Structures are given as C-alpha cells and as structure tokens.
Amino acid sequence: MTIQAPETVPVATTRGRAKGGSSSLVPLYIATFVIGIGLWWLAALFAGNRLIPTPLEVVLNGWEGALDxxxxxxxxxxxxxxFTGFALGVLLAIPAGFLMGWYRLARGLFEPWIQFFRTVPPLALIPLVIVIIGIGEDARVFVIFLASFLACVLATFQGVRNADVTLINAARVLGAKDFTIFLRVVVPASTPFIFVGMRIALGSAWATLVASELVAAPTGLGRMMQAASQFLDTERIVVGIIMIGLLGFVMDRLLLLLERRLTAWQEVRA
Structure with missing residues (x-):
C-alpha cells in the first residue's frame, strides 16, 4: 500500500516565474488603457472642449510642440x-540609512532630525530656500534632492533594521567579522527596501518638480503648464501632465527592472 503525499500549494515563486505571471497581465493593461481613453473622451464630450480637451486635441497640441x-x-x-536632485538624494540617503541602521550612535544623532523634516513638506521650504539660495537652478534642484533623500533614507534604515537577526548571529558564530556580516547579510537584506525607497523618492521628486518650476523657472514642464494656464490652453496643460506621467512611469519601470536583476534570489508571491 502506497501513501501519496498531499499536494502542496505554492505560495511564492522566483523572479523568473513571477516575470512570466506579469506578462499575462498585458491584455488587462491594454484593456484598462482603452477604457481610460474612452472615459476621457466621454468626459470631454459632456463637459465641453474648453474645460476638458479630447485625446485627439491633446495629441495634435503635443505634436505641434514637438515640431517647434x-x-x-x-x-x-x-x-x-x-535626475540631478534624485541622484544626489539617493547617493546620500543610502549610506546615511546604513549608518543609522547599523550604528546606534548615528541613529540617535540623525533620526530625530530626519523624522522632523520628513513631516515638513519640501514645498513648504521653498520660500526659505529662495531666501537662502535664491531663485536659480540650485534652489529647484535642492528641494527635489530633499524630497528624494527623506523618502529613500528611511526605507534604507528600515531595511537594515529588518535584517534577519538569526542570520547575523549565525554569521558571527561562524567567525565572520562585522564588515563581512554587513556586506554579505545586511546589504542583500536591505536591497529590496532600498529600491522601494528609490521608487517612492522618484515619485516625490516629480511631485516636487512642478512646484519648484513655478518659481521663476525659465523652462520646464511645470513652467510650460503655468504659462498655458494663463491663456486657458488646456490642451498644453494636459500634454505637460502626460509627459510627467510618462517620464515618471518609464523611470519607475527601469528601477523595477534593476531591482529584479539585483534581487533575483528573492522569492515573491505569484
């Protein structure tokens, strides 16, 4: 008499299998895009073109802006x-988060200040930044840097704090030094958190960009949208919104692709 083992239901999958699962969502992505365009068109027809431009009018306006x-x-x-503000913020946030998570002294010195400024919207600092730095390019990059830094440093810090203590103690028992433990255990465990922080920081950077460009910026999508609003050019405003959304989406997908490459060992839910 043979006894068959009960079938197990997999609850996690590797990155390779998860990638195949995400490709099955492509038809759903296409369907929701088509539905969104259709709803947009209906809203434009009912509200009137002066309030909500149709997708065709936005495309024609964007094509005109591309040609000139x-x-x-x-x-x-x-x-x-x-890119400048985001890159500077991330490059400073990752080592700062590692220091805060690994050393109690650094955590005691920096965490209260970071938690304080995290509750203050970077946009609220724009008047002070203008007084101290001026209305030039440095001020706009600084507020974007600050928004990116605060989002990423906390995620990195949390990643270090969530490193498996059992693995750390096991490495110590095997004779590993602190630097080896940090490099081989803490950094890999923190990597998913870092990328989550980077993606949040990227969204914060784009959100801060528009407000920073409203302050005497000579060029930029935010400035373009502000100038268009003075002439009730809703088509150009929507073009700016779409460009910001597309650029943010592409940059986010690139970060997600890089995360999958660097954390291929991690199991994810299907």
Whole structure:
C-alpha cells in the first residue's frame, strides 16, 4: 500500500516565474488603457472642449510642440532637474540609512532630525530656500534632492533594521567579522527596501518638480503648464501632465527592472 503525499500549494515563486505571471497581465493593461481613453473622451464630450480637451486635441497640441521644439526643451529641462536632485538624494540617503541602521550612535544623532523634516513638506521650504539660495537652478534642484533623500533614507534604515537577526548571529558564530556580516547579510537584506525607497523618492521628486518650476523657472514642464494656464490652453496643460506621467512611469519601470536583476534570489508571491 502506497501513501501519496498531499499536494502542496505554492505560495511564492522566483523572479523568473513571477516575470512570466506579469506578462499575462498585458491584455488587462491594454484593456484598462482603452477604457481610460474612452472615459476621457466621454468626459470631454459632456463637459465641453474648453474645460476638458479630447485625446485627439491633446495629441495634435503635443505634436505641434514637438515640431517647434518647445516640448522637447521643456521636457529635457525638467528631466535634468529631477535626475540631478534624485541622484544626489539617493547617493546620500543610502549610506546615511546604513549608518543609522547599523550604528546606534548615528541613529540617535540623525533620526530625530530626519523624522522632523520628513513631516515638513519640501514645498513648504521653498520660500526659505529662495531666501537662502535664491531663485536659480540650485534652489529647484535642492528641494527635489530633499524630497528624494527623506523618502529613500528611511526605507534604507528600515531595511537594515529588518535584517534577519538569526542570520547575523549565525554569521558571527561562524567567525565572520562585522564588515563581512554587513556586506554579505545586511546589504542583500536591505536591497529590496532600498529600491522601494528609490521608487517612492522618484515619485516625490516629480511631485516636487512642478512646484519648484513655478518659481521663476525659465523652462520646464511645470513652467510650460503655468504659462498655458494663463491663456486657458488646456490642451498644453494636459500634454505637460502626460509627459510627467510618462517620464515618471518609464523611470519607475527601469528601477523595477534593476531591482529584479539585483534581487533575483528573492522569492515573491505569484
């Protein structure tokens, strides 16, 4: 008589299998996009083109801006500001988060200040930044940097704090030094948290960008949208919104792809 083992239901999958599962959602993505465009068109028809432009009008306006070069110049200016502020914020946030999570002294010195400034919206600091730094490019990059830094440093800190204590103690029992434990145990365990923080920081950077460009910025998508609002050019305003959304989406997907490459060992729920 043979006894068959009960079938087990997998609750997690590797990155490779999860990737295949996400590809099955492509039809759903396409369907929701088509539905969204249809609802947009209906809203424009009922509200009137002066309030809500149709998708076709937005496409034509964007094409006009692409031909005369104004759309590309404003897009490049905004992208450069976001990338600079985001990169500086992340480059400083990751080591700061590691220090706070690994050393009690660093945590006691820096965490209260970071928690304090985290509750203050970066946009609220714009008047003070203008007084201290001025209304030039440095001020706009600084507020984007601050928004990115605060989001990423806390995620990194939390990743270090959530490292498996059992693995750390096991490494110590096997004779591993603190630097080896940090490099081989803490850093891999913190990597998913770091990427979550980077993605949140990226969203904060784009959200802060528009407000920073409203303050005497010569170029940028935020400035373009503000100028368009003075002439009730709703088509150009929507073009700016779509460009910001597309750029943010593409950058987020790139971060997600990099995360999957660096954390291929991690099991994820299907």
């Amino acid at each position: 070069g104004s759309l590309w110049s404003n897009t490049w200016a905004s992208l450069a500001r976001v």
